Amino acid sequence: MLKKITRRSLLKKSALATAAGALYLNFPYPLFGNGSGQKTPVVLIRDENVMDESRKFNPGVMKEMLNQALIRLTKTKNAGEAWKKLINPEDVVGIKSNVWNYLPTPKELEMAIKEGVMSAGVPEERLSIRDRGLLDDPVFTGGTALINVRPMRTHDWSGVGSLIKNYITFVRKPSMYHPDTCADLATLWKLPFVEGKTRLNILVMMTPLFNGVGPHHYNKKYTWEYKGLLVGFDPVAVDSVGIRILQEKRREFFDEDRPIKPPVKHIFLADTRHHLGTADPAKIDLIKLGWDKDILV
Amino acid sequence: MFYLYFIQLFLILSGQQMDTKEPDLSQLLPLSITGWEKTENDSYYNEESLFNYINGGAELYISYGFNNVISRRYSRNGNSQIAVEIFDMGNSINAYGVFTHVREEMDESYGQGSQLYEDAILFWKYRYYVSVVSLDGSEDAQLTIKNIAEYIDDSISETGELPGVLRVIPERGLVDESVLYFHHPAWINSLYYISDENILNIDNQTGCILARYGDKKDRSYLLAIRYSTIEDAKRAFNQFYKVFSEEKDSPGLSLMEDGTWIAYTRHHRYFFGVFHASSEILAKDLLQETIDRIDSQGL
The missing domain is CATH 3.40.1000 (Protein Transport Mog1p; Chain A)
Incomplete structure (x- = not known):
């Protein structure tokens, strides 16, 4: 009689140690430790009215979603208090966006963030919204605070375009981070212009891309109207929830397990190797607000 | 001479092809087709510069021995756009390999295997992996991508071996x-x-x-x-x-x-x-x- 071999034991022999299990497909068993510490909050907020049938965003609904998420995250009574808890009037604030053609950070969300930052007392000249050219922008090189905001999508080499990966434009040669399918992207967060400055992470889950094809890695067929935002302080935790949603969507769409390819190493290793945050679902307090139809998580 | 012959024979027997010619990829593409015109100068990327075009996505192609790619845009009346890329993967085995990443169903409408979407056609033939994509999803563009794919398919006279x-x-x-x-x-x-x-x-x-x-x-x-x-x-x-x-x-x-x-x-x-x-x-x-x-x- 054979002794049953466990996926846990296989992983313990691998470079990822106990990191990957719960987030890899084909791994039905929770493999993270049962830490007893405080859970990391991540807010998932959805609103079915945030876009119309042509996927045009409603700026008012978008702003309200963001503010409600922040109120819950910061445990404050209103949006004004929430923003003041995140940003000081003296701050110089870089809003790190994403301009990928097919799925950029929505302008309506950028504006909502900008208004929020200004409501905390930061004048317009001390904030900047951009994705490219960060190293030539004094707000990003000499700033005191960063807000990280981007849509989640699959990616041909890193598995997904994530919040962790969004700081890749802080380097002049991104390919330096490509070895081992971008395993060590979390080290971007140790760069001098970045370390310790991120006040908020927002993963845009409005129309996520759950499968990519061809050199443009995009086809509308592989997006859906999820109409959500994931908001948190810990980028690893927020990304981790985002991956679970993408994986569930893939399972639903393909009607079987289809692992994200290649596996999303960089998020697991951001937890276990680089200690940037937690990817462990058991250590994440997922707070769900708003529309809950087909929530997938 | 005999030495080279034996190397080539070995590669063929082991399922690989030694394709040493550097083809002019622009010759595989039409300048205009059914009222659609080439819009700007073609762009070419090699292993070093592909990152400038598709960022980290370049690694997928590099992992298959990517050689170079031509990127061309077509437009009708300056509005609708179609994007075409022909990747020269060096040999047919690599072209086939890249294609297997996108294949969701068996189809041979174009080349030696194709994957069809409403607004995109992806196929492989010989040492090439081809992508023809309508960027605006108009009905006209959706029809034209078929014409372009057919033109490219006809332009590639050779077929390639499978692994x-x-x-x-x-x-x-x-x-x-x-x-x-x-x-x-x-x-x-x-x-x-x-x-x-x-x-x-x-x-x-x-x-x-x-x-x-x-x-x-x-x-x-x-x-x-x-x-x-x-x-x-x-x-x-x-x-x-x-x-x-x-x-x-x-x-x-x-x-x-x-x-x-x-x-x-x-x-x-x-x-x-x-x-x-x-x-x-x-x-x-x-x-x-x-x-x-x-x-x-x-x-």
């Missing part, structure tokens, strides 16, 4: 469109998690196949790797065995805690693994069929 390792995988129960060919360790977990480390020593001297078998409710996965030498295959098998076996008296078979089976073996210069099989018999049968194909074909 030799394909011949070893059994047809019974195979989900044809799931077959993935690769020779870079990044793709080992594409269908089923196997390892984060390159325990099977996959590199560009190996030819690897991953494929789904059975139906969705009874899915298993086959991994087939052809090594350059029997010694290479032995080394890979031993490393795999160390990771996948917890019982010294059960080489080649593991029962997973979810009740599925993993079976693996080495035969000549091949390594085979069957994963997620619902029974021991099913796992062993698939392995045996694979071995039988090698023996019967003298591979």
